[in-house]
Amino acid sequence: MFTLEVCLECQKESKSLICTSCIQKIKRTHNQPQEPISYGAYEGVLKNLIHLFKYENKFGLAKPLADLLIDLVPKDIDCIIPVPLHFEKLQERKYNQSALLAKELSQKLRLPLFLNVLKKKIKTPSQTDLSKTQREKNILGVFSVENENKIYAKNILLIDDVYTTGATVQECQKVLLSHRAQKVFVLTLAKS
Ligand SMILES: [Zn+2]
Incomplete structure (x- = not known):
């Protein structure tokens, strides 16, 4: 017997925090080879769910959202x-939503999860209202790598919630590759 929960989007009873009919309303991304992969467009149902997950403490969404990414x-x-989040931001927010997604994926796929390799050493202001060029400038040099032996010659899956201009994930990719990772694949829930 299933314990019924309530879908956080439509408030109807559901087997998970996101019901099947709400999942079907998400506009899927057409992923191109060699490009960052994402599940859907950052709008409607998916945008609402990410907002709840990120800002409204609905961290139980990590599991059903990670399920969307598995395939x-x-x-x-x-x-x-x-x-990563800067540690001060992490204290404010209490959790890093991308780390929760990554943790679910690592458990489901039985792959190691590294939380102590890529670090955000400089706090950046909100990127929301900035142009692509401003974002790239803002994010330059803010990440660092520790324990680099862990990623030597490894294929890394880099997880983020939303891909906007790509400035953040590209900077992370650059830093990881400069510490001799082999490849860095980017996977996000949404693309805006
Ligand atoms: Zn629903």
Whole structure:
């Protein structure tokens, strides 16, 4: 017997925090080879759910949201790394939503999760209202790598919630590759 929960989007009883009919309303992304992969467009149901997950303490959404990503994970991944938050931001927010997603994926796929490799050493202001160029400038040099032996010659799956201009994930990719990771695949829930 299932314990019924309530879908956080439509408030109807459901087997999970996101019901099947709400999942079907998400506009899927047409992923191109060699590009960051994402599940859907950052709008409607998916945008609401990410907002609840990120800002409204609905961290129980990590599991059903990670379920959406499972089939999109490329083959030959060695380890999973989330886009980190600066530690002060982490204290304010209490949790890093990307790390929660990464943790669910690492459990389901039985892949190592590294939370102590990629670090955000400089706090950046909100990127929301900035242009692509401003974002790239803002994010330059804010990430660092510790324990680099862990990622030597590894294929990394980098997890973030939303892909906007790509400035953040590209900077993470650059830093990881400069510390001799082999490949860095980017997977996000949504693309805006
Ligand atoms: Zn629903």
